[in-house]
Amino acid sequence: MDDRTEAPLAGDELATLTGFLDHQRDTLRLKAAGLDHDQLHTALAPSSLTLGGLLHHLAFVEHWWTTHVLHGLPLAEPWASADWDADRDWELTTAPDVADGVLRRRWEEAVVESRARVAAVVAADGAAALDRLCVHGRHDDPAQRASLRWVLVHLVEEYARHLGHADFLREALDGTTGS
Known part of the structure; x- marks a missing residue:
């Protein structure tokens, strides 16, 4: 039985965006469920990407966008002490x-943290929450700041992109298929 969150068919913009994001999150949880350490860290040649790496990467992505960029808070551990200059893919390479x-x-x-950060903006800004601009802007142009709407769409896009990878990885591991 599929108990993933479904986005409302006729919800408002916030409910639709968060519904799709939660569906993507639930799908990643499903793809990684029941795997042992070796399976979580098995890659398919020629890529070094693994389901464990995806879990770590998406944990960082959630934290980066909703805590650091949206709210302007410092990175928490383990992200704060990572040597990003030495390894731009630190969250992927250290996952094993x-x-x-x-x-x-x-x-x-x-x-959970990401949901709480979004909820805080909604509580503060009400109907205008999706228009809230992030505290931090782009790396290449700090004056260009995204809205919460953009952050949520980006998170959906980030998960959707990587769930295709997760499909291939899981099928190669044990034959499990399905969305």
């Missing part, structure tokens, strides 16, 4: 060194 329970919990906590 993270205990499976920690990896899954880190992603789950990032999702």
